[in-house]
Amino acid sequence: MSKRTFRIWRGDAEGGEFEEYTVEVGPGMVVLDAIHRVQAEHASDLAVRWNCKAGKCGSCSMEIDGMPKLGCMTRLGDYPESHTITIQPLKTFPLIKDLVTDVSWNFAQNKRIKPLQPKPRDADGEHRMQQEDVDRIQEFRKCIECYLCQDTCHVLRDHDRKDAFVGPRFMIRVGQLAMHPLDTEDRIPAIKEELGSGYCNITRCCTEVCPEHINITDNGIIPLKERVVDRYYDPIKMLLRKVRGA
Amino acid sequence: MVDLNELQTFEHDVLVIGAGGAGLRAAIQCAALGLDTGIVSKSLLGKAHTVMAEGGMAAALRNVDKRDNWKIHFRDTMRGGKFLNNWRMAQLHAQQAPDRVRELEDWGAVFDRTQDGLINQRNFGGHRYPRLAHVGDRTGLELIRTLQDHGVHQGFATHMECKIIGLVKDGDRIAGAVGLWREHGRFVLFKAKAVIMATGGGGRCWRVTSNSWEYSGDGAALAYDAGAELMDMEFTQFHPTGMVWPPSVSGVLVTEGVRGEGGILLNNKGERFMFNYIPERFAPETADTKEEAARWLSGDKNARRPPELLTRDVVARAIRSEVQAGRGSPHGGAFLDIANQRPADYIKRKLPSMYHQFKELAEVDITKDPMEVGPTLHYFMGGIKVEADSQMSKVPGLFACGEASAGMHGANRLGGNSLSDLIVFGKLSGDGADAYIKALPADPKVDGSQVSAIIKHATDILNREDGPNPFVVHEEIQEIMGEGAGIVRQGDELQTAVTKLGEIKPRIESVKAHAAPQFNAGWHEALDLQSLVTVGEAVARAALMREESRGGHTRLDFEGEREEWQKYNIVVSKQPDGGMLAQKVERPDPPEELSKIAYAKIEDLEAGNV
Structure with missing residues (x-):
């Protein structure tokens, strides 16, 4: 001693x-x-x-x-x-x-994320998913909600933009739903607009402090940002939207 | 006298106390039935002790071995519980667990998968077949997060960081509860037609425990004070494998999944000692050579199970015996080796949190070296006595589920049967509360004098001039329980424990917490002491009365199971003078159909002859 x-x-x-x-x-x-x-x-x-x-x-x-x-x-x-x-x-x-x-803001963010909308069960009453298809969402589900990633996120910590961005914890929360083999909900609009994926500028500080060693940025946030880009900023799709007036 | 109009008040049909797996499942059910529901948790939502469960939840899904069915799960549960379980609860559990597990998938749970894409199931102690739905070694986290994320959309109110300090009754019936907000130290009244206790056990009565600070036995103690009976309190499960080093983490759980995945126990001579501790009842189904155990591990369905997977009470006592005989590990445990049984990448995939836990807290790489493990107080088989189908206690309107209730697990709980217990009986307690409320002739009234007395009792701790340090008193309780009511017990030592707990009560009534009421750790500790001493005394008195050794209760002066004791449960209740009474209560005869299943030969059960 x-x-x-x-x-x-x-x-x-x-x-x-x-x-x-x-x-x-x-x-x-x-x-x-x-x-x-x-x-x-x-x-x-x-x-x-x-x-x-x-x-x-x-x-x-x-x-x-x-x-x-x-x-x-x-x-x-x-x-x-x-x-x-x-x-x-x-x-x-x-x-x-x-x-x-007072971490209650985090609980309020979780409530904003629409829960899993599962597709119907197979005829025998089972859901079937292959292990390799759930490996990546199981990584996100290791999250223990310590909010260390939220604490270190520049958008929340330095710029106090809690009004605009849900933070890394809830990006991987919505990510696990968006990448869930059973989910039927289109989550891309919410990821872009309400949850604010564009605010993350990929400094990877969240990944660094994660005690569960979840690769928050590379496996979670970046793939979600890519989906948003594919949907909204693909030049051909943008052109089509203009033509169709949508 | 507190002015009830001044006191913050919530009105609910049902108040669920405790937000672990059982409480959340109960609240979800209450909300689904249209009841106005509130759930109270001592911690933040999602932090309850359920997160610590590692291995899995047992349910006869038959995804890995088609020979399984509810009858064999029921039979394994009864054998594991040394036939002291509530027969009906064990039946309900085995029958309903598969549906409760499956519905979790619709709520977002992502279990590990079989080759066919179904929920994978793993082997565990006392379970005949691979039966535990799991997610690596963090199944409890998966359960609580699933229920939490689903629950927040069901419309029940969540009251976080609130400790319930007393129940309020209208005559015999439950009428509500008084709580204390941990954050600012103010009081709150919950008016409720029914209360469901889902508060877990009381492991903090012991120093070496896998339980967190929340496990102070609040539910059992509050219910006891309100007139409910406690049952089977002598059966306290010491999990065989807790960490033993370094000292600051002694007691932290090492999942049974390590043995389920092939881990073996060795003494300091390198001997695989569990072969020397196979009880007669389990001998026909347990491998008696290393060669047969190895065949079982490689998937040979005709080989019998390794002795490391005997029930927890057996393994915990075996480790203790080895240590007592001088064959223990350097820090007083046994060696648990998975490094030489499985490849490193397999270990990291199947037991990731064990890998990190040992690497970061003990500087041991479990893919290279053995772990040092020893028994740790893990679980209360006993708790609030309830009626099997409704989960209602003796007090009308007071329900209990999960670890806070008694009966389901008898004298010893099988690993994996806890998480499934939470979801099966969490739901049933919600059904029970709904039926009770529907039949209630009039809303219960809250009596202000009861509320005032509860609040005064709590504020006295802050207001008195001086008194003992609550942290020190807690350590004294742990010492008394460790010495007198540990993993092995003797009549004279138990008597000493009862006497000493009696002597400590006046000290508890005079403890002093310093400073302001805001988030005051000392005050919260002081309030927990009331619960700890009640459950501690109940354990010691029941253990003193049961003159035999069975499951999680071992008496050196009364070795072995005694047939006459199989007829009784020990029930503890509060007397009008405030004293505690322990009584032998005769068990009803089991229904013939269930008795046949429990005692049937495994071959007959597999063939569908029973």
């Missing part, structure tokens, strides 16, 4: 400041363990979300030394022993208290 110091943001929407806490740390400990020690020993009212402590629920999202990460999957051993680790809440969402932010 040795001692280690952490700089943790304390405060609410009114304001606040970083406070330093020193606790004992042991082998294999992660940042969330250290926060729990601080709670138990120094600040029982320190607010933090967490649940599974195994990288499966996506609750303990925070910014650790400026990087969006899960507290439960960030090992203290990854940082030099004498280094003071800085822990602060997600910047992109309104602060509630300490490390807890």
